[in-house]
Amino acid sequence: SAKRYIKIANGSTNSQKKSANKTANSQKGKVSKQGASANADKHKKSTTASNSQETKPIRGSRRSPPTNPFKPGNQQALKHGGYGRRMLLSDAITEDAQALTLDDELFWLRAANLTAAENIGRWQAELELAGDEKAKDLHELISSAQKAMHRNTVRIESLEYTKGSIEKLRVDAAYRERATEKVEMEIDIMKDGDKDNAIVVHNTLPIPGR
Structure with missing residues (x-):
C-alpha cells in the first residue's frame, strides 16, 4: 500500500x-x-x-662546565727541557734520558771499566813486540785507561752509596709516617678513654725496617 x-x-x-x-x-x-x-x-x-641540548655530554661531567686539569704554567706537554731545546736533542733521546735510573748509570760505568780492562790486556800483549816509540804510546794508553777505571770505580761507589741513602730515607719517612699516625691515634684514644682499642690498633701498624 x-x-x-x-x-x-x-x-x-x-x-x-x-x-x-x-x-x-x-x-x-x-x-x-x-x-x-x-x-x-x-x-x-x-x-x-x-633535553639533548641541555644534557649534551661535555668534558668533565654531563652538566657542569668543562674543567681544565692542568694548572697555569704546567709542563705536561713539554718534551724537551732547557738542555734538550738548546742541544737540539731528538725525542727518542729525551724519552730515554727521562726513563734512565741509577741502575742504568751503574751498568754503563761497569761496562766502561770492563772495556778499559780489555783494552789494557790487549795493549800489554802488544808491548812484547812493540818498539821504543810504540811502547811509549802503549804505556800512555794503559795509564790513561787505568786512571779512567779508577774514576769509574769512585763514581760506582758514590752511586751505590746514593742508592743506599735513598732507600734509608724512604724507610725513615715511612717510619715517621707510621709514628705520626700512632701518636695521633693515641691522642684520639686519650680523648675517648678507650685504651684497649689503642693496643689493638698499635699492633696492626707495621713499622718498615724495624
Whole structure:
C-alpha cells in the first residue's frame, strides 16, 4: 500500500542518514586521532631536542662546565727541557734520558771499566813486540785507561752509596709516617678513654725496617 511504501522509504532514508553520519564521525575521529598523534610526536621531538641540548655530554661531567686539569704554567706537554731545546736533542733521546735510573748509570760505568780492562790486556800483549816509540804510546794508553777505571770505580761507589741513602730515607719517612699516625691515634684514644682499642690498633701498624 501507499503508507507501507512511504514507511519503507522513510526507513531506508533514515538508515542511509545514520550510516552517513556514522562514516563521517568515524572519519572525523580518525583525523582527530591522527592530528593528536602528530602533535604528540612533534611535542616529543621538541622535548627530546631540548633535553639533548641541555644534557649534551661535555668534558668533565654531563652538566657542569668543562674543567681544565692542568694548572697555569704546567709542563705536561713539554718534551724537551732547557738542555734538550738548546742541544737540539731528538725525542727518542729525551724519552730515554727521562726513563734512565741509577741502575742504568751503574751498568754503563761497569761496562766502561770492563772495556778499559780489555783494552789494557790487549795493549800489554802488544808491548812484547812493540818498539821504543810504540811502547811509549802503549804505556800512555794503559795509564790513561787505568786512571779512567779508577774514576769509574769512585763514581760506582758514590752511586751505590746514593742508592743506599735513598732507600734509608724512604724507610725513615715511612717510619715517621707510621709514628705520626700512632701518636695521633693515641691522642684520639686519650680523648675517648678507650685504651684497649689503642693496643689493638698499635699492633696492626707495621713499622718498615724495624
